[in-house]
Amino acid sequence: MAEEHYDAIVIGSGFGGSIAAYRLAEKGIKTLVLERGKWWPITDRQDTFCTYREPDGRAAWLSDETVMFEPKPINKYVGLLERHIEDGITVWCAAGVGGGSLVYNTVLYQPSRANWNRVFPPEIPYDEMDAVYYPRVRSVIKPSPIPGDVLESDYYLSTRIMTEQASLAGMKVRRADLGSDWDVVRQELQGEKKTGGHRWRNLVRHQ
Ligand SMILES: Cc1cc2nc3c(=O)[nH]c(=O)nc-3n(C[C@H](O)[C@H](O)[C@H](O)COP(=O)(O)OP(=O)(O)OC[C@H]3O[C@@H](n4cnc5c(N)ncnc54)[C@H](O)[C@@H]3O)c2cc1C
Numbered sequence: 001m002a003e004e005h006y007d008a009i010v011i012g013s014g015f016g017g018s019i020a021a022y023r024l025a026e027k028g029i030k031t032l033v034l035e036r037g038k039w040w041p042i043t044d045r046q047d048t049f050c051t052y053r054e055p056d057g058r059a060a061w062l063s064d065e066t067v068m069f070e071p072k073p074i075n076k077y078v079g080l081l082e083r084h085i086e087d088g089i090t091v092w093c094a095a096g097v098g099g100g101s102l103v104y105n106t107v108l109y110q111p112s113r114a115n116w117n118r119v120f121p122p123e124i125p126y127d128e129m130d131a132v133y134y135p136r137v138r139s140v141i142k143p144s145p146i147p148g149d150v151l152e153s154d155y156y157l158s159t160r161i162m163t164e165q166a167s168l169a170g171m172k173v174r175r176a177d178l179g180s181d182w183d184v185v186r187q188e189l190q191g192e193k194k195t196g197g198h199r200w201r202n203l204v205r206h207q
Helices: 015-026 115-118 126-140 152-168 182-189 199-205
Strands: 007-009 033-034 081-085 091-093
Touching: 007 015, 115 126, 152 199
Parallel strands: 007 033
Antiparallel strands: 081 091
């Protein structure tokens, strides 16, 4: 093997790793990113991933069954989602170039100050996140809650039932902001666009 030297090595290409690598490279620091998962080329054919209803090996990381909701048999492959069942907690994480951005639901949620301070050290101040970074992300992605006509469609029946039940249980329900292009969703609902595997991924792609 050729001998190579890097000033920094970033392991994982998710939200954290890819931005860290980008910032290092911007400063002229020679950086290597190591990613365990596949690079998934996204094309307009929207067939990069399998569908939720018809899963195959692309759905899960080295597993012979799907790992979310009801298990279905699949071929073992270096697919998207890995599941860890730990003591009292189940953790799902993505595998692939882009990490969680390949599978996440595009919910853009700003935590409360209290929750932020419980998790992050004072070196990452909430005030700056609140004043600079969260508004910047919102201005680029322009998130919005699911519109009524989309929510009324068959695909969102489970969401409607969950909302109804949560309200009946006395919980306060509100629609979260999502970084989705609702016009693309409407095209999918009308059958004008194929709903790619992890549909949300295609929505992100089409923003
Ligand atoms: C199904 C799902 C839906 C989600 N929906 C939302 C949402 O709507 N809104 C939201 O804010 N958050 C959501 N999240 C959470 C969000 O995706 C994660 O918080 C975020 O991706 C974490 O970023 P990260 O950079 O820390 O890690 P990740 O994005 O998970 O990236 C880690 C990367 O490291 C790679 N890796 C791991 N181990 C190794 C190794 N040994 N060698 C090389 N590479 C390795 C992985 O393959 C992966 O690409 C969701 C997560 C999941 C799983």
